[in-house]
Amino acid sequence: MTKADIIESVYEKVGGFSKKEAADIVETVFDTIKDRLEVGEKIKISGFGNFVVREKKARVGRNPQTGQEITISARRVLTFKPSQVLKTALNG
């Protein structure tokens, strides 16, 4: 499934828009989520899951090819935690 399939679904199931409008709408949904994640906000979609930005401390890693030690800098990463509802739906 790609964004095009999601757009198609909105176009068919919600209706009342052209395909171009449906595409802009779906783009707005994801843009809104991305803008909030960028500023460190958590996104909680009930029944689906939570997107959470986490702070990772700097640590020493290794280049697996050469074995050379390298410092992995501190960073912010995005994690997804599926909701219990989604987990149950996938294993029902």
Added chain:
Amino acid sequence: MTKSELIDAVADKLKLPKGKAELIVNCVFDAMETALKSGERIEIRGFGSFEIRHYKAYEGRNPRTGAKVDVKPKRLPFFKVGKELKERVNLGEGPLDDDDDDDDDDDDDLLAEEAAAEDR
């Protein structure tokens, strides 16, 4: 941001009635859930991808009591953040929401929705 705040934001930006924005946001996540249920991979360019990972059965332990527990095989969605969003999140500033790991609000939300439906 919760789903209902996302719905409000989308309604605001697109000058749509809230009810319409609600149908749209629900439709987006329903479509994704349906794809995952059928084992399909989802790729949203600029955002990330989801795929189903299969986990084998294993014998776990209740961390509190130490009792053995049989964990059944299961399927779980795995999200991989897209390159663009990965960079934006890493360069982003602003206080992080607390890392409270609460996913159980889902059930509360669903119960609230059910209660609201019964009231109608």
